[in-house]
Amino acid sequence: MTNKPVTRTLRKRLRTRTLWVCAVFFVLLAVLFSVTLLLGEAGLTAREVLDALTGRASDLTRFVVLELRLPRAAAAAIVGVCLGVAGAIFQSVLRNPLASPDIIGVTSGSAAAGLVAVLIFRLSGLSLMAVVVVGGVFAAVVVGLLAWRGGMQGFKLVLIGIAVAAVCTAVTSYLMTRVELRDATVAYTWLTGSLASVQVDTVRVAGLGAAICLVALGLSTRQLRALELGDATATSLGFHVEQSRIWVLALAVVLTALAVGVAGPIAFVALMAPHIARRLVGGTSLSLAASAAVGGALVSGADLVAQYAIPGTAFPVGVVTGALGAPYLAWLLSRTSSSQPGGNS
């Protein structure tokens, strides 16, 4: 071939575009992160915040910045990244644009377990987080086992996931009807997803767990891209389809459960972020980095809106993501009915 390289050029162009989208959203995430650190009732100046971060401020200022604002900002970023990536994996592997951990039972499993832990065992912090992670993984295993019949099928798994989610929601609803009003308010805030009372140690553990999962996923990009082509093609390309699928889904389940463990089940982020990322990057099938960046920016932005949009009233972040997410989902559905449902063509 003497012609100029076609594939090479296109590959570079796509890579450049992906990098741009990621760069823009990571910069946005950094800006939102900084704003979260700067804003607040204590009315600190930028100088004071900077001093607190470098350890030169007063005890009170350091407490406000390092114990209250920094964990919250970090939690928003970590939770957003986890949900964005997990959603992208679920949608891609199950070949269904509506398959997100919220819908197929992982989030509901975590939430039900978390509520039992909060209301009955009065757990909080790391022990609550552990229960939530175990609950999410347990729900996912149940869904996986029920959907398994000589192999995992995307559509069946989604339907069974919805059924399991319904069972978990029933448990949650039952618990909510049985508790004292005061407890119910606390529980309901947690169920909506809130970053108001995040704790330093849970954020640390979630950050570490997320980092490990993301590195593992980075090394599994080839598997993810092969799985997108369907079982037959992926097998003929030399991949162990079932093994790869279980591996990447397990990582996505852990990411989701970690996010719920930190902030409760924040709605719609896992569903929205990958769709936004895919539309922006274009011409590709899956971009974990872009989904991560978009997810992080979404939750950080939503949390700022939740805290400061209406002066004097702070919402749980889940209210904002839900209020943004529901119209987006409706718009997505109205579009998919006119073209193909996405995934398989």
Place this chain on the structure above:
Amino acid sequence: MTLPDSPNIPDMSARAASTGAASTGAASAAPTTKGGARQDAAERNLATERSLGAEKVTLGYDARRIVENLSLDVPQGKITVLVGPNACGKSTLLKGFARLLTPSAGQVVLDGQNINSMPSTQVAKVLGLLPQTPIAPDSITVSDLVSRGRYPHQSWLRSSTAHDDQIVDEAMAAAGVLELAGRRVDELSGGQRQRVWIAMALAQQTDILLLDEPTTYLDIAYQIEVLDLLMDLNRTRGTTIVMVLHELSLACRYADYLVAMNSGRIVAAGEPSDVVSAELVREVFGIESLVVPDPISGTPSIVPFSRHHRPVAGD
């Protein structure tokens, strides 16, 4: 009814023989270094010698056995076409060859080894598959999709090199989709899409290519185009091709070796002009027909009877 001799049949076997001679020639031309000859063959994009066969395989889904105790040696460097009525087991057999189904008895043998015990990536470098309904991810571009055919030759340490991308360019050029490289696959016509999938299989650079009904859903012009492309691949590179086709007369045109199946067993196998007759069509498909020489290729052409259409003057 027998076929009159046609000038095209000897021509076709002569071509097949010359490909065979070329591959054995490549192997014997370099008596000093065998590896050198193989490398030379790879550089000229010629297939190395491979053997593929089924040994008394039993294949099926769950408890349902579709194919039982079937043996078939796939002729090397030839085009083998599997034909038969719906649910006769031809696609099932192809899935067994492609490792999508594991035989419950017997084995599929590639180069003398049980294919299911070989490392998966190693098999993927030798044996490619175009499934019946391949799945393209949403909004993927042609070059991105075709690039994934290189996966067996890469690892997580070694991603796409300039060499890989050049092979992808060549594969797209060979399949006639190079000018579509930047387009989205879901925007293409059925025929274009099928050529993109073939390009992906070409980028995989396997010596054996399996195709499950590659012409389904295509109109007659695209059917011919796809089959011609596969024949080019076979004749120029010596790639062994095994495919399932529905259209009998086209199958006879393109097959060097025709395998007619019914109820999970092989009824007849051989060169189309040797095996295809009205009796065979009756036995395999349960219909009466007239088998006449194809006026273009000289290969058998099947003209079926129907309730409303029977020969006017009797047979």
